[in-house]
Amino acid sequence: MFQIRPSSLLRRARLAAPWLGLLLALPVVQAQEVAGLAPDLIARVQQLAQNGARAGMPAEARVVVEVGKLDPRLRLAPCLQVQPYLPAGLQMWGQTRIGLRCMDGRARWNVSLPVRVRVFARAVVASDPLPAGAVLVQEQLSMAEIDIAAEAGAVFSDATALQGRTLARPLAAGEAVRSPSLKLRQVFAAGDSVTVLASGPGYSVAGEGQALAAGLEGQNVKVRFENGRVVTGRAIGERRVEVLL
Incomplete structure (x- = not known):
């Protein structure tokens, strides 16, 4: 039978002790801590969701962010730096998600965290x-x-x-x-002259065109200008169409 003598175990323990102390001193975010979400990470997630929600809400509204839990089946490697971010194409509105990714260079993972953004107004x-x-x-x-x-x-x-x-x-x-x-409301008929409001970053212009179909409020409709150009916009009111450029 293979045996390890007590003196050998003692020597190994002495050699390992300095390294063990160093590892215990490192501020590593363990996988179970990430899954449970450390308080500072929750605060950053809430702030990020708050900022995202304010882009499309009334100025006097108040925002409440409820942070959910990561999928319990996840087994995440330890990470020194977890960065929350807004996933592309997702609104911070109602039931949504915040991305979490490891940024310390030792581990590579990227997961999504469910959040509920409530906007009271x-x-x-x-x-x-x-x-x-x-x-x-x-x-x-x-x-x-x-x-x-x-x-x-x-x-x-x-x-x-x-x-x-x-x-x-x-x-x-x-x-x-x-x-x-609400039932859709027709705001102009096919062939009517309509005002086309075109807007982009830092500017807004208006022009006149002819509606090629009946305009239902909130729905897309094609409009032809005198020069023959045809654009698609959204009917927003009586004989008015909005085009976003």
Whole structure:
């Protein structure tokens, strides 16, 4: 039988002791700490999500970020520097994700962390339950602070803009009036002369063109200018089309 003498074990322990002390002193983020999210990492994730959400919300709104958990099946290598980032194409709105990647050069991993971004602001809501097909009047509407990121669709901050609009689906009392809740409204007919508003970084211009199809509010439509050029824009109001360049 192969045996190790106690004196041999003692010598090995003495040789290993300095290295063991050095390893214990290193500020390594262990895999289980990453999976559980260290407090400073949670704070950076929340700040990143807050900054991303503020790009598309009303100035007076307040943002609450709820950080989820990494997939428990992940087995991440130890990492000295974990960097949170905004994944391309994802909005910091409602149920979304923040990327986490190891940046210390020793380990290579890149994972996504679920987050919920709640944006509270005042918006128009139904004062009482309203059936589909109801034609809205101001007496049926009121203002309330809601989570405007809870569902898809734009909300409204001015009840007068909804006067005469028709509901496409029923609303519960206190539920926000969102753009998908409304029946599409035709704002011009095919052949009508329309104002085309073109905008880009740092500039905005307007011109006149002819609608090649009926304009439904919020929907894309083609417009032809006098020189024959055809552009596609979004119908945004009475005889108005917006083109983003």
